[in-house]
Amino acid sequence: MPNPPTGAPKPRKPRPSRARGLRTTTGCLTCRKRRVKCDETKPCCTPCSKSKRECAYAVTTTITTPSTEESNAAPSVPEEASVPSQPGTVGSLNANDSPELRFDLSPLTITASLPSPNSAPFEWYDLLAEDAINNIERHNLGFDQTSLSRRQSPVPEFLNAAGPRLTVEPEYQSPKVSVDVDAEISSNEPWNSTQILALTETELTLMQHFVNVVGPILDLLDPHRQFSTTVPRLAVHNVGLLKSLLAVAARHMALHSAETQPDQMTDGNITDPAGRRNPFTQVATQYYYETLHYLSQNLLYPSYTRSGVIIATAILISTYEMFDAEGSYSDGGWERHLRGIFWIQRGQNIDGETVDPLRKAAWWAWLRQDIWVAFRENRRTLTIWRPRRRLMDLNADDLVTRIVYITARCVDFAANEKNYDMGLRIEQGDKLLQALDDWYQILPSCFKPIYAQAHTESNVFTPLWINPPMYAAAVQTFHFARIVVIINQPSVGGMSAFRQQQKLLDESVESICGIAMMQQNHLESAFVNFQALYVAGLCVQNPVKQLAIKQLLEATLDLAKFPPKTLLNDLTNFWREAQ
Template identity: 25%
Template sequence: MADDAGPRRLRTRTGCLTCRERHLKCDEAQPVCARCQRGKRQCVQADAAKDSFRHGHNPSRNVQGFTNVRYGERARTFDGTAEWVGVPATLDFVDETEAVASGYAGSPASTAGDNSASTLSAQAALSPDGESSSAVVYPPRHRTLSSSSHLSRATSLRSPASNPQTSDIYRTQSHPSSSVHNIRSAGSDTASASQQLRAEENASSTPPETIVSSVQTKRLEDYEQAYLIRVFAEQWGPGLDSMDSDRHFTFEVQRRALHCPILLYAILSVSSLHLSRISNYDVSLAERYYEESVRLLIPMLTDPSNAEHANLLAATVILRVYEQMNVPMYGNDQECHLSGSTALVSASSPPPSIGLRDAAFWVYLRQDIYMAILNQRPMKVDLSSIPSPDAVCLTSQSSDCMWARRMVAIMAHIVAFCFGDGDKSVSKWDELRALAHDWDARKPNSFEPYYWRDRDVEAGRYWPDYWLTADWHVSGNLYYHHGQTLLLIYQPHTLPGIGGLRHRRKLEKDILAHARVICGICASNKLSEARRIAGHALFACGPFFTDRKEQSLILELLGSAEKENGWPTGTVVRALVEEWRGEV
């Protein structure tokens, strides 16, 4: 009984003070939270929150003294002889920097000199050939803001966001570590990042190969960061590029990251978090890189023109990967960066058919499909912003990647049919089924397996062998069979009586046939993206498996995705085990 558990512990509003000071989300465990335990820090607990305002901690309302001194061992009281001064109705708050402090001594020249030096430093960082790369090279824990950053920050506080639809998503929903940064984020780093974003975009109007050869590439001086970029290129780039033969996330974002701090820290955060999931790498480094990327990202969203920049959307989908990987830590997925990507896509024109922004759009669409299936909710993306399946590719001359993207576009409409609020008619279902069958019938021969062998239970092969050539062939086939399972599960046709029972048995048989192919493709092509797609596919069709050996193999497949690829599959595993009633 709930009454036997004793009084419920009141929830603190900010978690422990140690996490609050570091701008991190706290799980509020007592006496030591998980983050402090991992970081071997002293965990200073906060008081339980009862009211919106705690006047006991307000010095002006606590003249008798504060007996339970815990917050840094400071008593929150004013001396009885304290003198009070009048305060004007309108105030401008300006951080006291070295530049401001120098003005007290009557040395305006020194202030101007500091600002000029800061301006020259920022201009040098903007140039592709500039020598200054301090905004990129040093980790967040070593960086300091110049004096001009504080002055411009004070100015920005008096200017409302010009694009609240985009920026408010991060101000109200984002990772707790970013909520403290959104006021102190607009500075010289922000201005520099914005100008770098624009300069990078202008320089990237040519194909990636031309850019790499024509723009002088900066070099990282920090070995740790260089290593983390390599980890991203090897472990995450291929998966994000599973429908992009130009490999923008494997090659292009590395080059751009040398000139774009937002991209750099997004990449470093995912790489370091990945290593912490599969090894003993310090997770606090991932948190620092993540905080820095979000700190630079938030002010970018206040300018509507930034929605068109490829670097911004690419950084947001990379940060979304970080957000998804953190689900096991916090137990829920707020989808903040997915909402941020949605706002960027909605506020911009349709992406071109080539380039990083186009590649980032298709990554975002797959991320939205994943969460719509996992949460059985409508998709966030506006379907009108998705190229219609017929518009993606229609000829045999189209590239294999375009054919794979066409299947993803079809999949998006299937997911919208299953979980959205739109047309649920039989005719709409028939239309989607015809689109999927047409894709399967007309796809290039390269999508066929170069080796196939049917399952043989007696020989111990529970999944068919399904060997494919390239990543996009794997992803395209997985989405096709996944789409077929969803259409069968959400088929609107109903038959009464015995005929209905027979019809349902046939449906279950067809669903299992497609589900086994999904498992076979994933087992035969040990790609990280294949495992991620199979994860949300099995969330939908896994409950139809009744054979205990198959159930065990599915759990083994999902476990390998988490152990070897650092991808969280606990939600899917728990859901399947519950469906199977703990028989495994």
């Protein structure tokens, strides 16, 4: 393990940022707090001696035990001292001594007000309905608010399965005969249809777009491709899942609708964020509210609230809200509703090692969304789950998801409070860097580049091709996480530690940009690419490299259409303030 890293100089006027920048990491604690230059004279530096202040340097301390509230919320894990692994080895790491597994739990999720398993789906729906009703009133959308009220009777009304559904209507008729669509669908469930639900021509187009475009985005890290295969098969037997699928497909098509199109699909007056009429946005909004209407009528079926169908529906609703996060009628619902999904997943004991492939895929899709939101909002991630399997027992596909989990812990570290013992924070950062190094050292050859273009004067970065894309995404995620830890970890090291840290940062920037260069036309990877490129930009000071990263990020955002290009402005403003 390299010496504790140090950071590049901090901007003169630090701004409150959603993504942390570089900070000064040498000198005594008093000078660093005062933001003055320290000559590091011991036992008392010159600035502290002149100002007659107490001079103290950071010392390594042990991690404190979790609070009583944390101990009651989840099984405690011993806070043992980490043993650095030798380069190229992992050692005998197990579930209790892998460094990332000893990071303290997220306070956001450990509260006395956590809903019970039975009430979690209702609490989640109430979040959705409250924001939906507020939007109906604020923007005069013309939807019936009463249709979003939870029914007091578990006997739902059903609607005709045929014909167009561009207005809020009752439910499909659901025959009460069992069908073996999937192990997830049990017999005689009134909230499922035994017959394949009829699709209009428009709905078929949206379904195909989901299967061919949106599903693969969600399935990037899932070798079983649950959202592209299993979810569509379930959707044609469940109205709520079908409508959520159509909603997210239409919203994604609205993002990629380059020109204003004729109003062929609706007479509504909803426009896109640029003020133009966009029929896909109207249709997406309609299906979103129809999904909520379905939930309002079917949540009183206990079998439905415990099903994998509701889990898949929740992820699709969240994905719709993610694509709609900067839309005309968005009020931050996506970020708030991620907490509700956490509740219902906990109610079903779903986590990253769940046996059921659909629930497992949904959990990881949720965590990927929560990591980005937590990073941008400078908060900790919502999960308190800790993996049970040893690093050495994971296959290549499992290693892909393990780096996502470690990244969540790194984002927690970046958002952690800075007002406690500096030595503790340094130690936590070292443990996370150790965990990242352990993960990287154990990677099999399938994660290595199969092509690396020779460096030329025309390329600032060297293109790297790692295939398949899920392994490339894992490597980018690793470098994303390493940068996040390094730029947020204080250090009392000298010039040698600073150079080592800068070397790691440079390696991560080169890898992130090199992989992104080879994936500029790969839509499935764009969601990982833009996150990694943005973080890479936070630790680059060379104007030539800054321009190259900005061009790569802009091309990625042009491809993905999410998030909006205001992300470029954030990065540009960060560079300007760092000058």
